[in-house]
Amino acid sequence: MRLKRWLLFAPLLLTVFLLQSYFWVPTYEHQATGNPKRLVTYIQGSSGDAKVLNPILNADSASSNIVGHVFEGLLDLDADLNLRGRLATEWAISEKAYLFVSASNRFPDGTEVTGTQLINRIRAALKEKSFSTLAKNIKDIQVLPPEKLTQKISMTEKGEDGKPKRGEVEISFNMPARVVFSLHQVDQDFFTQLMPVIGDRYLENFPYDQHLNLPEGIQPEIETQIHAQLADLFPVAEHNPIIDFQLRKGVRFHDGHEFDVGDVKFTYEAIMNPKNLSPRTSDFEPIKFVKVLDTHRVRVVYKRLFSPAINAWMMGILPEHLLNAEAMQQEMEKRELSDAARAAFGMRDSQFNRAPVGSGSYQFVEWQSDEFIHLTRFEQYWEGPAEYHEFFMRIIPDLFTQEVEFHAGALDDYGAQPHQVSRYREDAQYQNFSSLGFGYSYIGYNNRRPLFADPEVRKALGMAINVGDFIKYLLYGEGERITGPYPKNTQWYDPSVPPLPYDPEGAKAILMSLGWTLNADGWLEKDGKVFEFNLITNNGNPIRKNIMTIAQNAWKKIGVKCNTQVFEWAVFLKDFVNTAQFDAVVLGWSMGVDPDLFQLWHSSEAGPQQLNFVGYNNPKSDDLIVRIRQEYDVKRQREMTHQLHQQIHEDQPYTFLYAPLGTKVLDKKIVLVQRDEDGNETYEKIYPTKSGNIEFYFNKWRKLEMTPDF
């Protein structure tokens, strides 16, 4: 029977064919040893694919990782988290301060204000001894003649359907004569120090109405909106911080094109171009204009005092010649797009984002979606080529398979979990590192809720949780206790603030003293109401889920009833956090290196969709937050951040839990290669920088054939 035979043979044949393929596949052993190229190839496992390989557009960590290798910014952070020049070799910060000649005002002695009077009085005053520090900072004083400015102002108007609609109005403003001071250093108190000369109330009561020309037939509501903005748009006293960058000469992009000042200006303009929908606009929004001085010198002038603004220049610089209007036009032609698509075509649509060209240490080779991204080292990198020749990011969504591949040697690096790290620690084949990063976890209480309005209550809740045990058992020591809002590895963090003690009895005593009593069921009760609330978090984060369970358990022991719920991220944000419809949340922040906490903690940022969703409100803190972001002197900044840290610790709007340690497990064969001038190699053990960055010297890493003895 032919059919019968086929029915038996077919499965047999198929099985044999499929299984024999096993003999063609190299074993892990063979892959690792029989292949010298493997030693100069670094393969990193990532659970998610990159989205956009463009420094001004990316927002996810996988993209940032690749972009960080392919692109380079003007600046970056050195081993101690201070700024360091990359594409810029030097930079200098100065200031121009402007003051209206406010003709309607009078000097303290009653005489009228005029331009010449103002400048003469200031010049005279600066010669006095009491003004000597101020005088030292002033490079130059001049008077600018009056001028007429036209400007577009954004406003919201009522649309036809009654919903608010955003729009713009063009107004013209007759700028009065101004005195301009060139300062050596930025000084946020500059005008305050001038007060004895110009009068304490000089900055108030400027008659904006007389200087304003509105277009015909404007609605009165919009007019009030415009008036409200005038003092911010045309302040009587204005600080314009200035950064002058000297760019590195002879740097080339991966395609050989030389980097110059045009690329810097282009990158800034690309970010501000509304068509590109860059998520980085707010970092660059304080910039007034970027001015080219010569091919390798550029001046950035800011609208107002905002000291963290310089950090934005760590972002990678785009090659202008590949992305300017002309290049975009060519791409549209090549892709034969329809007119509708052309009209909407922006940098986001460009194929550049899938095959980027930058000036960083690695250049792009290939990207297979959800499979891998391949980079190769850039031989002409200005700092010399990296030790690893090839760099791969492999996308492996499942953490278990990642670990299996790492174990087998097919991955050099993956995001090891704390419990895995503790296992590798005992394995002689691996070296592992733990160091502080920029993140921390917390339980945030909705400060608006009457239940949590009292700082003492929040303190008691914090005291009931044994964070030490949590770090010991659940993080296997891969975490550090924290007490305040700054990353522990930065100088802004005040290490002298003591953490809350673990003291459930003390916590109970505090609550009892506030009028809570234990009821028959063992719950705390006041005015007939049980101390009960919901604690929520997002799903997909097992550690947060564990924090929740542990907090619930701990609070149960002091008689506080807590119900826990987990929501999908989008729902969690939309229905609970953004609308402040929650009692308490378990969350974490990933902070930046700058000391600006405005968005997280300032009381003006507590509205819907804003980040101070716990509704923290303390005028003392508000004042400090604003002064910190306007201060350009690091030492003074540090004093203020320590004060702010202490203040927030006292108020306990969050229970600050811990900062997880960044961990990395690597094969011991991977070492740091140092070369002397003759090209001789010496090897060192890899070490994290003081600030906790493990990959800081990545360009000097390489894998050796034998495990070295250190």
Add this chain to the structure above:
Amino acid sequence: MNMNAVNSLSPQLDAEKLPPPETPWQEFVRVYKKDRMAIVSSIVLAILVVVGISGKVFTEWVVVFDSEVVRLPDKFLPPLSAPSVDVVPEEDLPILSLYVFGTDELGRDVFARMLQGSFVSLSIGFVAVGISLVVGLFLGGLAGFFGNIKLLKIMTVDTLIMRFTDVMLCIPTFFLILTVVALLPPSIYNIMIVIGLFGWMGTCRFVRAEILALRQQDFVVAAEALGLPKSRIIFRHLIPNAIAPVLVSTTIGVATAILTESALSFLGFGVQPPYATWGNILNDGRGFIFDAPWLFVIPGMAIFVVVLAFNLVGEGLREALNPKLRRR
């Protein structure tokens, strides 16, 4: 069989020498009893139901096994180990001072969690299948019995329902469940409802087919000719006869629903705490395969045994209820 034996022994019934003809039920029982796999599986399921109910009773109403107590020092203890008495406060000790199934990463008693999960997992299975059964029976019955009523003169009820079924069948089911579950808040009810609402199409189709076939049969034609009320025909004649395949698909449906829940858990869209299900215990455990394999193996095997039991019972029912297969 036993009844027959008794009957033939009793002198009063001498007149009836032949045993009475088998009722369908007796016939079913006779065939089913021969299937040893099905019998064992039925026993497993019976035990499971008891476990499920006691899970509800002993972990929530009368807390004998507390599934929520966190004992960090006792984390990752293997099955059958004793708690460390000196660190764990006395009121937190598990019953009998023994972790039968070990502890998880928070030191919770896995046995208590499995017990609690058994009720939730089973209820997900039953409720989801119940929903799909109700929808499927209703729509299938409607299409089968009132199929030729015209709606608005353009299409019949049958066409409408069957086209709608087609629409639902068109959509890749698991994918759609995933889409819906991801977009809705992941409450336990939503998951039950979604699994149920995307599982009725099969039931609907064969209920309709069965009823259409039955309506051609003589006894239904006779009943209609006699002018019996429609409800009587439906409930007395059609449904009992169409119930056999429904029963089979229900049993297997419960198995599928339990598996679907665990698959959703894997992708992070399963039932969320505070509910423990076998699916999410298994999913939590997979991160610790090398550290605490029992957290993965115990729920995995539990799901396996239960799903297998449901499947085998379904298979046994199919064999026993299929008259064509039975004859030989």
Add this chain to the structure above:
Amino acid sequence: MLAYIGRNLLLRVVLLFIVSVLIHGLIHLAPGEPSAVDPSNPRMKPEDIAKIRAAFHLDDPLYLQYGYWVRDLVQGELKSFKDNQPVLGKIWRRFLNSLPLFICSTLIVWTLAFPVGIQAAIRRGAVFDRSSTFVAYALISFPGFFLSYIAILGVVEIFQVPVIGMRTFGMEGAAGSFRFMDRVWHLVIPSLLAALGGIAVLSRYVRSQMLEVVSQDYVRTARAKGLPNDTVIYRHALRNALIPFITMFGLLIPGLVGGSVIFETIFAWPGLGLLGYEAILSRDFPVILTLNVFGAMLTLIGTLVSDVLYGIADPRIRLE
């Protein structure tokens, strides 16, 4: 026949339209925003979010959004929210990745299920029948990822070869035959796991179909004639028992999109399932919608193919 196909095509286009409207409504009414509109990103201000929403037409009425989707799809310029890449190109590349996995697992299902099912039917009630029933049900009673993990651990620990991904990394320089076989090997485990469900269901179906046919009169007649058992089974019974399976060819096609999310996630296989899963996570509406509609389209084509095949294979059925 042609008229039948034509009429059915029309009907199916209408169905497709309804399906797309349903799914469109579903994903837009559900909570959550596309990940580009990330309200938790501290860098984004409400104005920025408003701009992005406007660029994605998210504030327009639903029917308009549907209109935009259809327009862009027809023009082939539909863009993903996530990375602005053309959706059709994305789906096509993933489709090509999913295809080998699908073909391989289908081959396994069909070649294994028939012999097993037939043997089980012939030896009904015997040890082979019982054990194959048990094994078939046992294999589909494991949660898919449980079995996958065990399989991966087993292969990696015992055989020391890679199983994850579509190919072994770093084999770019190897000879063509090695690279081909390497790809085949990477197919084996995931497709075998994906095939388990199919083997169980199909072999049970073959078995019951065979039992049904074997009890028919013509088979009895053939036996009565004294024909050898094999001839009866394989020539007379099997041919007729096969007919319903022809229709199943068509119904297989949709399996390409849906069923493999878990296996693709575990085996890091960049196929359609993974694409869809990630699109759902980042609320990439154009991709979710297009992919679901693509799946529905495959189903509809599949049922049409199966109807037509049925008409050709079974002379008793005429398509009108």
